[in-house]
Amino acid sequence: MSVATIYVSRDSTAISLGADEVAAAITAEAARIGLDIKLVRNSSRGMFWLEPLVEVATDAGRIGYGPVQPEDVASLFAAGLTHGGRHPLSLDLVEEIPYIKNQERLTFARAGITDPVSLADYRAHDGYKGLQNALAMEPAAIIAAVTDSGLRGRGGAAFPAGIKWKTVAGAEGAQKYIVCNGDEGDSGTFADRMVCEGDPFVLIEGMTIAGVAVGATRGYIYLRCEYPYGERALNEAIKAAYAANWLGANIQGSGKHFDLEVRMGAGAYICGEETSLLESLEGKRGMVRFKPPLPAIKGLFGCPTVINNVITLASVPIILDKGAEHYKNFGVGRSRGTLPVQLAGNIKHGGLVEKAFGVSLRDLLYTFGGGALSGRPIRTVQVGGPLGAYIPDSQFDLPLDYEAYAKVNNMVGHGGITVFDDTVDMAEQARFSMEFCATESCGKCTPCRIGSTRGMEVIDRLVAGDQPVKQEALLRDLCDTMLAGSLCALGGMAPFPVLSALNHFPEDFQKSSQQQTPRVRVTS
Amino acid sequence: MAPNTDTSTFERRSPPIKLAELSSLSAADSAAINAVLARLKNLPGALLPILHGVQDALGYVPKDAVPVIAKSLNLSRAEVHGVISFYHWYRTEKPGEHVLHLCRAEACQAVGGRALEAHVKTTLGIDFHETTADGRYTLEPAYCLGNCAVGPSLMIDGALKGRVTADRFDRLTGVPA
Numbered sequence: 001m002s003v004a005t006i007y008v009s010r011d012s013t014a015i016s017l018g019a020d021e022v023a024a025a026i027t028a029e030a031a032r033i034g035l036d037i038k039l040v041r042n043s044s045r046g047m048f049w050l051e052p053l054v055e056v057a058t059d060a061g062r063i064g065y066g067p068v069q070p071e072d073v074a075s076l077f078a079a080g081l082t083h084g085g086r087h088p089l090s091l092d093l094v095e096e097i098p099y100i101k102n103q104e105r106l107t108f109a110r111a112g113i114t115d116p117v118s119l120a121d122y123r124a125h126d127g128y129k130g131l132q133n134a135l136a137m138e139p140a141a142i143i144a145a146v147t148d149s150g151l152r153g154r155g156g157a158a159f160p161a162g163i164k165w166k167t168v169a170g171a172e173g174a175q176k177y178i179v180c181n182g183d184e185g186d187s188g189t190f191a192d193r194m195v196c197e198g199d200p201f202v203l204i205e206g207m208t209i210a211g212v213a214v215g216a217t218r219g220y221i222y223l224r225c226e227y228p229y230g231e232r233a234l235n236e237a238i239k240a241a242y243a244a245n246w247l248g249a250n251i252q253g254s255g256k257h258f259d260l261e262v263r264m265g266a267g268a269y270i271c272g273e274e275t276s277l278l279e280s281l282e283g284k285r286g287m288v289r290f291k292p293p294l295p296a297i298k299g300l301f302g303c304p305t306v307i308n309n310v311i312t313l314a315s316v317p318i319i320l321d322k323g324a325e326h327y328k329n330f331g332v333g334r335s336r337g338t339l340p341v342q343l344a345g346n347i348k349h350g351g352l353v354e355k356a357f358g359v360s361l362r363d364l365l366y367t368f369g370g371g372a373l374s375g376r377p378i379r380t381v382q383v384g385g386p387l388g389a390y391i392p393d394s395q396f397d398l399p400l401d402y403e404a405y406a407k408v409n410n411m412v413g414h415g416g417i418t419v420f421d422d423t424v425d426m427a428e429q430a431r432f433s434m435e436f437c438a439t440e441s442c443g444k445c446t447p448c449r450i451g452s453t454r455g456m457e458v459i460d461r462l463v464a465g466d467q468p469v470k471q472e473a474l475l476r477d478l479c480d481t482m483l484a485g486s487l488c489a490l491g492g493m494a495p496f497p498v499l500s501a502l503n504h505f506p507e508d509f510q511k512s513s514q515q516q517t518p519r520v521r522v523t524s
Numbered sequence: 525m526a527p528n529t530d531t532s533t534f535e536r537r538s539p540p541i542k543l544a545e546l547s548s549l550s551a552a553d554s555a556a557i558n559a560v561l562a563r564l565k566n567l568p569g570a571l572l573p574i575l576h577g578v579q580d581a582l583g584y585v586p587k588d589a590v591p592v593i594a595k596s597l598n599l600s601r602a603e604v605h606g607v608i609s610f611y612h613w614y615r616t617e618k619p620g621e622h623v624l625h626l627c628r629a630e631a632c633q634a635v636g637g638r639a640l641e642a643h644v645k646t647t648l649g650i651d652f653h654e655t656t657a658d659g660r661y662t663l664e665p666a667y668c669l670g671n672c673a674v675g676p677s678l679m680i681d682g683a684l685k686g687r688v689t690a691d692r693f694d695r696l697t698g699v700p701a
Contacts, residue, residue, distance in 0.1 A: 013671050016686035048673040185668055187629030193670040225576070225613050226625070226669050228682050263569075264576055266611030269667055283571030283597075285610040301568065343673060345634030350673025373635065382630055386667075418631045418672065428638075429630070436629075436667065442610075 003036045004082035007055040007062070010116065011044030011197055012229040013190070018069060019052040025070035026054070029077050037082065043198025045112030046352025047099055053112075055094055058084040064091035099368055104330060105354045106338050107315045108191075110199050117236040119244055122201040128246065130317030134209045135254040142213040143169060146316060148324035150336025155181055155272070155309030156384065156413040156489070158335075158402045161316075164306060167296035169214040171304035176216035178207050178258075179281065179300055179307040182223040182230070183265050183272040186385025188344040188416030192310035194352060196223060196230030199314070200237035204247065204260060206313035209320055210306050211258040219260040220300070221310075222277050225267055234262050269386075269440035273488045274307045276442060287442045288488045309414070311340060332358035335401040335412075343369045345418035346378075355400075362396040364417065376421040380505070382429075384413025386436050387493035389500035390420075390429065409496060426505035430498045431459045437494035447482045448491025454478060455498065462509055472509070475502070547588040556581040557589050561596045570597060571607055575614055583623075584615045612664075619662040620655040624697075625679040628665045631672035636689075640676045643690040647697075661697065 008014070008023040023039060030037045044051060050066035054076065063084035065076060072089060079087040091097060094112070105111065114121040122128070134142050147162025168176060180203065184192035195203055207219045223230055238260055241247040249257050263281055265271050271280045275289035278300050299305025315337065319327045328336045335357035341364055343350045348370035355364075365371070365378060372378050380390045389410045398404050405412050420429075434455035441448045455478055462471035479495035486492040502509060549557070560577035564570050574593060578585050585608055594604045608614045626644055627637065648656050648663060655662040671677040674686035678693065685696060 012684045013674055013686060016671050016677065016684040017674060051674075184670060187627075187668040188631045188672045189668075190670040190672055226666055226679070229684070263573065265613075266572055266575070267613035267666075268611050280572060281569050283569035283607070284603075285606055344631040345672065345675070347673070386630060416631075416672070418634055420634045424634070429633075432630070432633070440667070 003038050005038045005040060005057040006081070007040045007042045007057075008052060009044040009112070010041035010229075010233075011051070011194065012227075013048050014044050014051040014053070015229070017048075017051050017067065021070045022052040022054065022068050022073065025073040029073050033077060035077070035082065040115050042114060043111050043116045044194065045094065045100060046108065046194060047097065047349070048351040049349050050091065053091075053094075054081070055112075056081055056084055060084070061093045061095060064094040064097075065089040066091060099349060099351070099353070102368070103354050104338050104356050106318050106327065106330070107202070107311060107340060108194070108199070108352060108354045109318065110202070111194065111352065112198075114199070116198050116200055116233050117240065119201065119237075119240045119246075122199075126321060127201055127317075128205055130320030131205050131209050131212075131246070132252070134212055134320050135252065135256065139169060139213050139215065142209065142320065145319060145324045146213070149319045149327040150324075150331070150334070151312065151315055151319060151327065152335070152402070153309055154311035154315070154339070154414065155274075156186075156411065158412070161308060161312050164296055164308070165210065165214050167294070168216070168304045168306045171297050173304040175218065175301075175303045176214055177300045177303055177305040178210045178214070178216045178219035178313075179278065179295075179305055180207055180219065180221040180313055181272065181274060181277055181307055181309045182221050182227070183269075183277055184224060184227075184310070184414065185269040185272045186387075186414050186416050188382065188418035189342050189385060189414045190344070191340040191342055191352060191415065193227050193230055195310050195314045196221075196227060197233045200230075200234045201241065202314045202317055203234070203310055204237060204241050206316035207260060208247065208251065208258045209316050210308070210313060212254075212256050214304075214306055216304075216306065217257045217259060219258060220281055221260065221262045222265060222271070222281055223262055224265045224271075231262060231264060238262065268442075269436075270442045270488075270490055273490065276488070277307070278305065285442070287444050288490075290487070311414075330356035332356070332399060332401050333403055335403065339400065339412065339415045341400070341415045341417060343417055343419070345381075346372045346374055346421050347419040348373050357401045358399045360397050360399060361391065361417070364400070365396065365419065369419065372419060372421040374421045374423075376423065378419055379422040379424055380420050380426070382418045382420070382497060383416070384411040385416050386433060387411075387489060387496060388413050388416075389496045390426065390504065391500070392504040409500070411493075411496070426501040426508035427459065427463045427511075430501040430509075431456055431463075433494055433497040433501075434459060437490060441490060445485070445487040445491060447485040448487070448494070451478055451482045451486075451491060452494060455482075455494075459498075459509075463511070465510075468510065472502070547591075549586060549588045549592075553582055553586065553589075554592075557592055561593065565596050571599070571604065572611075575608060575611075579614060583619050584617060586618075587616055615653075615662075615664075617655075621660050622681050622697075623662045623664060625664050625666040625669065626652075627667070627669045627671070627675060627677040629668040629672075631668070632675035632677055635675045637676040640688060640690060640693065644693060647694065 053066035152158040271286040276286040437452035
């Protein structure tokens with residue numbers, strides 16, 4: 001009998017639920033019963049409610065078991081784990097699970113399948129085909145392919161990637177840079193983390209293609225320090241890529257040169273803003289820069305710089321591999337391709353759902369997500385991180401696409417969806433948005449720096465029933481100032497969750513004024 | 525230039541920092557800092573990597589490391605201090621034996637994060653940015669650990685934990701309830 005290959009994820013969410021302990025228990029149990037196995041620490045499928053997920057390769061495909069705890073391991077072996085035997089935790093063929101089967105995985109094609117740091121595994125699953133094609137193309141043709149694919153920045157701003165690249169390619173500069181924005185600070189998002197931990201080579205390949213396209217020979221991945229597992233995986237992969245001449249000088253004999261380094265952030269949300277990130281990479285406080293000049297003209301160390309989100313860069317290899325048309329055929333309107341949606345918060349089936357643009361929230365929340373984890377009704381979801389609006393049930397049928405969302409003051413952002421059940425206090429959430437903005441403001445502009453603190457105070461008075469009509473008017477006025485007067489998206493968007501909470505859930509702000517009898521205020 | 529032997533004028537000059545006398549750095553700490561500087565100071569934009577290096581080695585960035593780092597990068601002490609104080613991750617006080625990063629962000633709030641936060645603070649008897657009296661735990665807030673599908677989340681010395689209930693917290697930390 002051949003040696004069974006067993007997979008346990010090394011994704012940090014899987015580890016946070018005990019994957020390391022399960023992997024150790026599998027090794028120990030196999031040794032105890034004298035069975036030869038091959039244990040692979042793969043990436044995660046992104047079905048986090050099933051983690052730790054144990055998979056075994058069979059002739060029919062991979063059979064899964066989950067969620068597995070160390071104490072289940074002995075019984076799994078007894079049930080015939082190595083040939084996919086039946087067990088109460090059986091999930092049958094993993095790729096037939098509707099959650100996976102009904103997705104359109106392009107950027108996450110390898111998620112849960114490969115060993116993240118194995119270059120051989122990456123190459124066996126279409127890895128580096130995109131770069132190989134790119135190396136045989138004129139730089140302008142690479143940029144044209146990215147432009148034609150319709151790929152837009154997945155960090156949140158949704159700026160067309162090809163146009164950004166073209167600007168950098170045309171900018172004068174002896175040195176140009178590719179910077180990857182891996183400062184995924186939005187709550188409810190983890191797609192960047194999953195790429196860094198689970199498929200680091202795809203990011204390396206995407207950045208290398210960008211370098212070849214615009215003539216940049218150096219790249220930096222700015223990764224948030226809350227992602228130590230991602231840092232380790234990226235560094236392992238970069239080392240392997242250098243060793244196999246996929247990085248460094250004269251890549252695969254092409255004459256192209258690209259060096260890549262990981263730099264760690266230091267816990268500042270604002271560094272997800274591109275100019276602030278560049279300041280941070282330069283070793284300074286992460287203060288937002290005025291634009292213009294655009295980073296494409298004067299970016300890192302004053303040089304022309306492509307700065308893209310992890311998912312944007314990780315989507316480039318498949319575009320160069322399968323062609324712009326292939327990618328463009330997914331999606332709706334001006335939102336082309338796929339969006340890796342992250343289902344988070346109070347959701348039964350939390351995880352990663354990569355779908356073509358145009359899917360509705362209701363589909364994501366109920367068909368994929370299975371409703372709230374608590375079993376209670378879903379009251380609201382926050383889409384797009386801490387600066388995204390709280391969306392009520394009445395808008396759950398909107399198609400997820402940049403333009404449709406922008407029309408109603410919502411934003412798709414980085415595709416994070418945080419679910420709340422009916423126990424949520426929306427006034428508390430609105431206050432938190434202001435508190436978060438106050439904590440994370442870089443301090444450069446007044447509306448954000450002072451407005452956020454004043455915002456907290458006004459919400460406190462409003463909720464306390466202290467002249468609520470006046471307070472609400474004041475809060476709306478303040479939000480207007482922040483929206484219009486802030487230098488960047490932090491102050492400029494923090495009012496979105498506040499206003500959406502106020503507009504869609506006004507009852508949560510009126511609790512104490514309803515409870516209290518009107519007070520007579522004595523003014524002197 | 526002749527050595528300045530007139531101590532009265534020397535003392536009036538600002539800032540007359542004599543590192544060797546004022547620094548409370550131990551020889552081992554100084555050696556660790558110098559090793560980090562030697563390794564990283566020539567990187568472009570070296571300050572953040574250096575601060576990470578120092579904090580990884582010592583657990584914090586001692587105040588007395590500031591002039592040493594500033595000098596080696598040809599920056600002012602104010603610039604180095606400004607960077608340290610800007611970023612939440614760097615700390616200038618020695619932490620407890622274990623550092624806990626508790627997520628405060630929305631996805632964790634949606635599954636009981638606020639209640640867990642209250643439990644953690646009561647159990648440990650400290651607020652954020654504080655260290656327990658016995659020196660075992662330092663508590664820090666985090667705004668998202670990227671574990672948003674299985675919150676509430678906690679990081680203990682860099683190891684991520686998901687679905688952290690009050691009970692699980694007590695078991696993880698061994699703090700008697």
